[in-house]
Amino acid sequence: MTTTAIETSYKPKSKVTFGRILVYVLLTLGALIMIVPFIWMLSTSLKDQQQLFAWPPNWWPHPFVWANYTEVMTKVKFGLYGLNTLKITAVVTIGRLILCSMAGYGFARMKFPGKNFLFFLTLATMMISSQITIIPNFIIMRYLGLVDTHLGVILPQLADGFSIFLMRQFFLTFPYELEDAAKLDGCNPLMFYFRILIPNSKAILATLAVMTFQGVWNDFLWPLVMLTSPAKRTLSVGLSYLVGQYTTRWDLQMAGSVLTVLPILILFFLLQKYFVQSIKMTGLKG
Amino acid sequence: MEITRTLEPPPSFFQKMRRVLGKYFWGYFFVLPSLLIILLFKLIPLVIGFGISFTNWSLLSSPEFVGLANYAKLFTDPTTGKVFGNTFYYSFLSVPLNLALSLALAMALNQKIRGLAFFRTAYYIPVVAASVAVSAIWVWLLSDFGILNTFLTSIGFHSLNLLQNTKTALTAITLVDVWKNLGFNVVIFLAALQDVPDELRDAAKVDGANSRGIFKNITLPLITPAIFFTAVMGVIGSLQAFDLVYNMSMKHEGGPARATSTVGFYVWQNAFKYSKMGYAAAISFALMAILLVLTIIQWRMRRKWVYGEE
Structure with a gap:
């Protein structure tokens, strides 16, 4: 409880401005560019050959193919x-x-x-x-x-x-x-x-x-x-x-x-x- | 006399060493193991490598002294020109791009942002990932039937063969390098920005400075040591690029048509594919010379623009 109290007291006086929203949007976009390739790696590793080239892309393999790992x-x-x-x-x-x-x-x-x-x-x-x-x-x-x-x-x-x-x-x-x-x-x-x-x-x-x-x-x-x-x-x-x-x-x-x-x-x-x-x-x- | 001598226990190896080295024993005791490794695998190799660069050694036959022939060949071998050109391109594209992007990201993160830990972690993930895995992932993403090209063809465009096209392959690999190493500089810049005292900025604000002025006159000068450091590290690292080039070019050939061969790659190829140890060593020393010159220039220029260096 004390920690939350401290955190709230230090909360930045953030005015919701256009600039601030833009910063969050760009940071999130950047983070996605960094992470998504790894998610795609994980997803691909659990697919069989038929699922590999599906369009629209299937992020959640169905079924999960653990055989790739074995x-x-x-x-x-x-x-x-x-x-x-x-x-x-x-x-x-x-x-x-x-x-x-x-x-x-x-x-x-x-x-x-x-x-x-x-x-x-x-x-x-x-x-x-x-x-x-x-x-x-x-x-x-x-x-x-x-x-x-x-x-x-x-x-x-x-x-x-x-x-x-x-x-x-x-x-x-x-x-x-x-x-x-x-x-x-x-x-x-x-x-x-x-x-x-x-x-x-x-x-x-x-x-x-x-x-x-x-x-x-x-x-x-x-x-x-x-x-x-x-x-x-x-x-x-x-x-x-x-x-x-x-x-x-x-x-x-x-x-x-x-x-x-x-x-x-x-x-x-x-x-x-x-x-x-x-x-x-x-x-x-x- | 004889008897007393035999009664005395024979001095152990350590005791002998201590007697010889006296009060300096412990100093050498602590530094010598590391120095031995450094001597054997850094300094002696430097000498051996330099020696090899004057021979035509193929490992199979005994080496023959060929004088400066390998160094002369550097200037006549068109491939050498090509790989040095590619490497400079790699460096000149990746270093400034990486610096600009990572500085921008670090400044965005420094604005008392929520979720700072999340963003920092996200940007840092590619840095800790093995370069071979990173290569495999991007080759798959950019391949003919990869997600990028499937998307392009689905909206009516031609698929882009980025890695198989001599015009785009090197740029694509360089951009993957930027993507992979961006997070490293973000963390360095973020640390530097957090060290800039708030009071300075507040004081400037009171004096009526706008945010651009504060950045130009306060923030930027104070983080120049970090910029200098990342620039030097970036140049040194990119001039030695190997992993991504090796793993992202088809059949590890540095192609298509040498388009992605870097100096580091060509050194490896000459030494361990073509068994031209002498020529490979000569190329590596040419690269080292360039690195040294560039580093010295950077250190000289440091006085002109790095804060606190007069």
Whole structure:
């Protein structure tokens, strides 16, 4: 009850003017342009071939054809692709959180020779585009025997300049008193990192986790180049092959698209706060 | 002497490291794992890639040094000219369009709108969706029997083969790029607009400024850092465009007739389709050089128009 009272007291003094109505109309129109393609994807994924091309378009499939999903799961192994994607994404996310928070702590709080140079080097790598590294990295992976392995997809993504920068900026603001107190209690830096720093950095870690998870889940070029055998594919790579193979099976293509997009959309709806935070954080870079 | 030495436990690896590095041990301990990854997969590849660009390596045979031949070929290969042209078109269309639309949307959303969370979520959905899925959805929407063409033919028009027409294919893909990435900039601009203090605007209003004047003289200057940031990110991102081009062109060929091939796509094609590692590396370094120059120009110009940069 109190919340509604607060909300009403803050209610904008909105006069219903032509301009205001126009703003709402345009915003709604824009939102529809953003959402409708996804609704059409969902709708198509539940139709059989006869329903696909009906005019006027049928937004509510009749009947619901779940067979598209079973076909995509069995013929094209989307279940397996999902597991592969989850594995790669989870390992990269956890690894990056650990490594980059460690490096961020080191760069923010430790003293050692060459620190500034190494930090500058780390920042400079943000300028190296993936087009540049993809060829030599593929060749390095060939020498390491890691082509067509998930480990090969994972390794280069475990640390990146931006995440280190982000963590460092956050740790710079961490109160020094806590660190001194911990030192007096006989905490070494590793214990401090695990017992005090990490438990008190949940929000920033969640933000970095969400950012990484989304990027790796949707990543396409690197896994496309690295994963040659069908059983190792990720959802994005698998979907790309599915689209190429079943060029006119829009129902199957859309079922595959739903399976690729849905997990990340659910995550987005659950953790929206951190998603929005993560974009604002990327703004720090400028 | 011998006996006391054996009684002492042998120093562990960590203890040895600590003795050597002394008080600096922990600093290196925390930064080295990340630096190792960055060294192995960012810095060393930079050197290797540059080396490869002077060879004719096909992965099958051993590489031969060819000097500047790959770089010279950049200027004679007509396809290279075409893909660079396509990429610049992609960039010049998508970046300003994205900035203008997202700024307009953010300003509309900043007017104490109801349902702000709903709108922001709606605009952000395409950003989190995988580019491959986005490609599949739009190829289906724009296909011969897709909803757009069925609608056009039902009201007596010809169907538009946007993605199969050399004149429209690249524009169509670029617009899908704008559609997909719009929400990202909306959130950035919205955050920047919310940081503009209300008092400034109110004061200007009291002084008799109209809404256009307030926008031009107060709001716009204060959000120039956000505009700068989105412009730089937009240029860097669009010059490397790959996912949509690969997935929206028929059979992943960057067609029709090279109409949608971008530099990023041509790099991939040379390296992993034609096995011309050397030439692909040379193209990627040419692109990197252009990116660097553009970024430096943008940073130089930043002083002239970004607020708070003198």
